[in-house]
Each structure stands twice: as C-alpha cells, then as structure tokens.
Amino acid sequence: QVQLVESGGGAVQAGESLRLSCAASGRPLNAYSWGWFRQTPGKEREFVAAISDRDRLTRYADSVKGRFAVSRDNTKNTTYLQMNSLEGGGTGKEYCSEDLNYVTYVRGETYQIQYWGQRTQGTVAS
Numbered sequence: 734q735v736q737l738v739e740s741g742g743g744a745v746q747a748g749e750s751l752r753l754s755c756a757a758s759g760r761p762l763n764a765y766s767w768g769w770f771r772q773t774p775g776k777e778r779e780f781v782a783a784i785s786d787r788d789r790l791t792r793y794a795d796s797v798k799g800r801f802a803v804s805r806d807n808t809k810n811t812t813y814l815q816m817n818s819l820e821g822g823g824t825g826k827e828y829c830s831e832d833l834n835y836v837t838y839v840r841g842e843t844y845q846i847q848y849w850g851q852r853t854q855g856t857v858a859s
Contacts, residue, residue, distance in 0.1 A: 734759050735757065735758070735831070735848050736757070736759050737756070737829050737830070737848055737849065737851075738756050738850065739827070739850045739852050740754045741753035741754050742826075743856065744857040744858075744859070746821075746859060747820060747821030747859065748818055748819065748821075749858070750817045750819065751816045751856060752814070752815050752816070753814040753829075754812070755767070755769075755811065755813075755850055756809065757831060757848075758810065764786045765786055765831040765832065766783060766785045766786055766834065766835040766837070766838060767784050767805055768780070768782070768783040768831075768832065768846065769781040769803060769812075769829055770843075771826070771827050771828075772826050773824065773825040774824065774825070779794065780794050780841060781793070781797055782794065782797065782801055782802075782803040783803065783839075784803045784804065784805050786807075786835070792838060792839060797816075800817050800818045801815065802814075802817075803815075812829060814827065816856075819856075819858040820858060822858070824857045824858075825856060826852040826855040827855075827856060828849055828852045829850040830848060830849050831846070832845065832846045832847045832848070833847065
C-alpha cells in the first residue's frame, strides 16, 4: 500500500520561510512525478508546484513563482517544497501527491492523481 507522509509546516511570520517534506513508501519505483497542492478553509485544493521524475522538470502556480522551489531526492523517495517569502494572512494545508504522468499536473487533471498524502499540520503565516 502506497503511503505519502508529509512533514514540516507550522506558524511563521510573513516573509519567513518553511520547508515541507513528503516521503513515499510502499511502492517499488521512483518513476513518479510529485505535486504539491494547497487548500485554504472553504476552498478547493489549488495547485502549487510539481516536479517530474527523470528530467526533474518543474512547474509552479503563478502565485508562487520566484518564491517556492520544489525538489526531490530519489534515494529517499522524498520530495521537498521550499516556501520562501510567505505571505501574511494565510492559513492552509499543503498536500503532496504522486502520479506516474507529469502531464497530469501540466494539464491540471487533479482528478487523475493516483496518490495523495494526508496532511495533518497546516501552515500559518501571520
């Protein structure tokens, strides 16, 4: 059974940084693309960033370009989301995800994504 376990997050001041991690287990291959989404109260999950498997192509939402960076360490089956210059007044939860096809993230086909993490700790920037 595939599991994605996120860590990181917490409360910070506007302008500060946070780093999230997401580790995968229960699957034999590293040929997965990773994606990060954010959900704020009362709203649907919104795409934040994605990274492909081999070529490590990256894609970002316009709202985080230049501030966030997604990366991966295949030796640890882990992806990271470095969030810099966090904007104030924001409360939400970040979710990591995996899919075999990077195109799923490029096309915004969220409903196709195969695996999701179960975010337990949110991020607050005040």
